Amino acid sequence: MAVQLSAFPIEYERNPLKQIVTTGEKFEAMIRWLKSRKRIVVDYETSGIAWFQHATYCGIGLAGWDEQGRIWNAYVPVRHRTGSPQLSSELIAPAIKDLLGDPTIEKVGHNIKFEDHFSRKEGWRIVGPRYDTMVAARLYDDNAPLKLEKRAELDLGIKAAMAWNTTLNVEVAKLARANGMKIEDYKWRYGYSEVDPVLCGIYCCTDTDHCAKLRDHYEQWGVSRYYSRIWPTEMRLTEVLCDMEQNGMPIDVPYLQGVREQVRAAKESLEVRIHQLMGGYRFNVGSDDELRSTLYHVMGLRWEKRTKGNQLAVDREVLEGFSAVSEVCRLILEWRDAEKIDSTYTTSILELLDSRNLLHSNFQSVGASTGRTSCKSPNFQNMSNDDEARALAATGKKLKAGGRDPWSIRRAFCGRGQNWVRVLCDFSQIELRVLAYYSRDPIMVDAYITGEDLHDRTAKEVGALLGHECERRVAKITNFGISYGLSEKGLAAQAKISEADASIFMRAFFQRYAGITAFRQELCAKARREGNQWSSLFGRTRRIPDLASDVFWKRKRAERQMIGSAIQGTAAELTKESLVRIADWLVAEKIPALLVNTVHDEIQIDTPRECLTQVVKNCKRLMEAFPEFHPIPIIAESSVSFQTWADKVPYKEESANGQPI
16 A cells, blocks of 8 residues: 655555546645645646637646655546546636636746646636746757657656657557547547546656756756846746737638639649640649659759759749740649648638637747747748739739739638727838847948938949949848848849849948948857857847857858847847737736737737727837837837738828728
8 A cells, every 4th residue: 555645645656746636535635735835837638739629628737846846746637538537627627717816826837828728718817927848948948849858858867758758649549540540630639538547647747747847947047037038028928929829810711712712723724734735644733753753754854953852853943944934834833822822721721710710820939949939820920922913813903003812811811890900010120120230330220210211222332332223122132131141042043133143242232231241250250259159139049059060061051040040039029028018008008909910020919990099009119119229210110901911001090080191
């Protein structure tokens, strides 16, 4: 018989620090003890990840530290569909709601936003201080994977950190096979709800144990103190991003279904035409292997570009190169455009909607090592822009002249209601302003202080050195690209000029903007002196070991990564702080507006019409309040959408009768 050692009554005798709680008496004892702790770990096991659809929690893992610093872990199963002993969700709900809502207890989680979603689905809120070990892991080592078990292995030295995860996945694979499903489909539909509660519980307790130990490890190192400016922002952001995801983006379903029908019909028509042009020779247009063989062996085309696997590449660049001489290649490009809209946009979006036709994306503050917020399921950062050529073909007008792309995906993102407006607040040329701040290049600084258009000035300045006129388009590509290490070949490809002209242009550019060259060189030199790492104005550290590589191409790649991280990463901090500022302002002023999206340096807010002017003015104020960038002004500009994302127009202040001034 096991001896009573734990703060919890013992259930799992092989390890008294990991308990499966299946009786009311043991549950009440656990809650009493956790309520006396300064901090607890929270970790749900669920019936899938789609909290906005069918998924609910099937059990909750909780952990706390005793007075000796030992970590006690418990799992409370409630909705496992196995027939095993468990508690009812109705029984535990009041106590869990009270525990999570206690503002005096710190809540710890690895990606705590996930726990936040499933708590809210039950009507509970995670209140009080937060500690997200996934965010801490990124700050502690920005080059290592973020998965909990992997960080326990790397940062804590736990060699068997993946053992219970592996055991659980073996069981899930068996269940998937028994149900005739692929593993990922099974996890999406059932999660761990059909897994034995003891197995799932010990797996969960192992995770809460890892999470608690990582929290101790990162705080012994001093993550929250070392990153004193960005840490509070990142922790508040776990709530703000959760709010954004909960708010969702309304989708015009009939419109999107119509687009899907159009692109599928277009794919079929294009395939017929392609096979006709091939004289009846048929191949799978969507197969790179069959396309490669067809282009090379059947059509006799020759090219040099290869993939990382040393196969002949059949990407867009290759097909565009042949489009002038091959109608088949041009039509294959059209087919790929239709296929991408079909699979990546229309179908995937329709599958991700909730019962109210709201789309809930997954925003990640640690998705990029630079610190930039990323997004998936779907990726709003990579949302398809309306196509000029399709608009011209369909309506005879360019987009700016009122033309409409019949396959527009952005047009599917409709308004929230008749009285609602979407505000899109965007930092103006923020990465170039950051570059001007760091480089102190006198021409760039002067352009921003005087309010001159930097791209026009670059065209004039470099054109004077070249001895002939420089297009603004080329200057714009150069301004945005060269600071990140854009090569002569890259400039030539993007600007559609010869490599010889690109080489001349770049030499003239760096001659005129000498401050940028000096900044690039000093940044990398300083990073090498400080152990191949560099900290931004906001204190975020980027570590790139290959800065010291003996291999030339690795060292040059690392330099480009460091420069990009400095500029893009610093710009990202402005967006993150602005998101938090705006969220806090909306709460403080009780404005019934909703944060719904962020795309790179843009923040999107749905607001009632009567609050529009107030929201625009205050978002601009909050986004521009970064005096540390003096003398470079930070400028935010606003657009509004009264119908769809595709219809956004620059904001104009309204008069009392609601008409633009």
